[in-house]
Amino acid sequence: MTLTTRFAPSPTGHLHLGHAFSALNAYHYAKRASGRFILRIEDIDQARCLPEFTQAIYADLAWLGLDWESPVRVQSQHMADYHAALDRLREHHLIYRCFKTRKAIAADIGRAPHGLDLPYRGQPLSPDQEAEHMARGHAFAWRLSLAAARQHLGKGFDDLTFIEDGRGVQVARPQQAGDIVLARKDLGVAYHLAVVVDDALQGVTHVTRGDDLFEATGVQRLLQALLGLPIPTYCHHSLLSGPDGQRLAKRDRAQTLKALREGGMDPSDLRRQLGFD
Numbered sequence: 001m002t003l004t005t006r007f008a009p010s011p012t013g014h015l016h017l018g019h020a021f022s023a024l025n026a027y028h029y030a031k032r033a034s035g036r037f038i039l040r041i042e043d044i045d046q047a048r049c050l051p052e053f054t055q056a057i058y059a060d061l062a063w064l065g066l067d068w069e070s071p072v073r074v075q076s077q078h079m080a081d082y083h084a085a086l087d088r089l090r091e092h093h094l095i096y097r098c099f100k101t102r103k104a105i106a107a108d109i110g111r112a113p114h115g116l117d118l119p120y121r122g123q124p125l126s127p128d129q130e131a132e133h134m135a136r137g138h139a140f141a142w143r144l145s146l147a148a149a150r151q152h153l154g155k156g157f158d159d160l161t162f163i164e165d166g167r168g169v170q171v172a173r174p175q176q177a178g179d180i181v182l183a184r185k186d187l188g189v190a191y192h193l194a195v196v197v198d199d200a201l202q203g204v205t206h207v208t209r210g211d212d213l214f215e216a217t218g219v220q221r222l223l224q225a226l227l228g229l230p231i232p233t234y235c236h237h238s239l240l241s242g243p244d245g246q247r248l249a250k251r252d253r254a255q256t257l258k259a260l261r262e263g264g265m266d267p268s269d270l271r272r273q274l275g276f277d
Contacts, residue, residue: 003035119178
């Protein structure tokens with residue numbers, strides 16, 4: 001099987017140096033193995049994703065000297081794939097409708113013994129209770145039931161592992177995330193579900209991404225097991241930090257590639273600065 005990596009940004013703002021570092025990591029990882037590099041646009045959050053940022057992503061990455069396969073998979077154009085996966089989980093009673101608001105859930109967590117900040121775990125309502133909520137048009141989210149997943153997988157739930165490149169076998173701990181939301185009316189499907197479906201459909205063999213997503217691997221590994229999807233190797237790299245020591249992020253208005261590009265910076269200089277070329 002051909003080694004395949006991907007860079008999958010969300011078009012919610014302009015790319016910054018941290019994105020460039022991540023994209024170059026994935027790109028060179030694939031090229032060193034004569035493999036495939038895929039670009040994917042993760043725009044399922046339609047309230048925050050804008051077409052102009054998608055176009056800027058293409059321009060920034062081309063300026064960096066990257067090339068990728070065409071056509072680019074744009075998540076908002078493939079919602080049927082994610083809903084099919086959601087339907088499979090629903091058929092096996094692995095998800096449930098949660099009608100609690102974020103405020104109510106925060107209150108539930110706050111009432112935990114000793115003030116522990118525990119992940120949320122709920123349970124399905126009775127058919128009569130659920131029917132009453134539905135009849136009243138109450139909003140709900142589809143949550144993954146850890147209890148149902150454990151019952152479905154049996155001993156396999158505690159035996160979930162993944163390979164971290166350079167670190168070997170890692171134990172997956174999906175229970176640390178609680179009963180996560182997989183779909184919501186105002187958001188459509190959630191990141192965790194869409195990403196495992198996409199990685200499987202696109203033949204991604206090596207997921208290269210930042211250390212900040214290491215803990216997310218536990219939930220994604222659980223979804224792969226429940227949906228019968230292949231397990232990629234994971235490669236979590238270090239994150240770039242700004243002068244204040246904090247990791248670069250869009251919300252902090254970190255220096256963008258667009259600004260560097262328009263300011264006349266030579267992309268080869270930037271690649272060298274980031275440890276490539």
